[in-house]
């Protein structure tokens with residue numbers, strides 16, 4: 221059995237109190253939300269914070285408001301998010317949240333934790349003795365990236381389901397510290413660096429996610445994983461389109477997850493879609509353009525070439541669904 225290392229648990233009641241603790245303790249402290257990522261990582265000694273700042277007793281982090289736009293508190297659980305009827309207009313996010321891990325984990329896991337999820341790699345997500353046996357890796361305690369041995373950059377992969385969905389929806393995040401609040405577009409929240417993948421400073425708390433009004437938009441999320449009941453994504457495709465009454469696409473955003481160290485928008489997809497209808501030729505051309513941007517490396521599940529091929533398929537499923545086809549039978553296979 222793997223045991224947690226010693227740590228001090230702090231339980232602030234307000235965001236300001238939490239920000240003060242994080243500022244005072246420095247990088248040795250970390251926010252703790254549902255703990256479904258951080259605590260297993262601590263058991264494997266991948267992350268060893270001395271102080272955990274539990275966010276669960278801060279009521280403001282669980283607020284959920286929808287006016288013209290949607291403001292989701294970072295402490296909202298993924299189960300609550302997936303079940304909320306106000307999410308009907310934000311299909312990609314509801315589907316992504318509903319496909320994270322398993323029901324038990326979604327009851328505990330939060331949106332904030334999902335967006336700040338550590339990057340993953342088959343040479344990193346191992347017990348401490350396993351990692352030490354190969355001399356550790358670039359991301360933790362070593363100096364070699366075992367996936368790309370010549371690389372000076374860690375290629376651990378972003379594995380959040382909600383991140384690409386929210387990037388496609390044009391979301392922004394609010395970051396709170398003792399110095400105040402700043403807002404960042406979610407697509408700029410991530411760096412293409414498996415070790416240092418967030419622009420968030422250690423003293424900042426992600427307090428809320430703002431999603432623009434989705435009036436006139438339809439969005440969806442498709443996920444590749446080995447077991448439909450629990451696994452992390454090895455590819456995530458989120459697509460959102462806005463069409464006029466004739467079906468011509470006025471705006472479109474397609475984002476990929478688990479295809480690099482950060483989730484990212486594919487501008488070539490917007491170029492291929494805007495001004496056209498969702499006919500078969502447009503869908504095929506868009507799928508090819510998106511798949512060309514997916515460059516999976518050999519550090520998660522499945523063969524990389526095949527994962528790239530599946531990107532073509534998932535994009536076309538997503539766009540066919542957005543034009544109104546019922547793909548329920550295909551969806552059940554994922």
Ligand SMILES: Cc1cc2nc3c(=O)[nH]c(=O)nc-3n(C[C@H](O)[C@H](O)[C@H](O)COP(=O)(O)OP(=O)(O)OC[C@H]3O[C@@H](n4cnc5c(N)ncnc54)[C@H](O)[C@@H]3O)c2cc1C
Nearest residue numbers: 253254255256257258321329330332333334336381426452
């Ligand atoms: C078996 C298993 C399967 C999983 N499958 C999936 C999957 O399919 N898809 C997926 O996306 N994830 C998956 N996960 C990972 C994890 O369960 C989810 O990503 C979850 O949403 C993490 O949220 P949490 O609240 O538990 O985060 P925590 O574990 O509490 O925190 C995760 C990280 O975020 C930081 N953090 C948390 N909240 C904040 C905040 N408000 N502000 C600043 N920093 C914060 C923490 O310091 C920590 O670094 C899986 C985990 C397990 C164990």
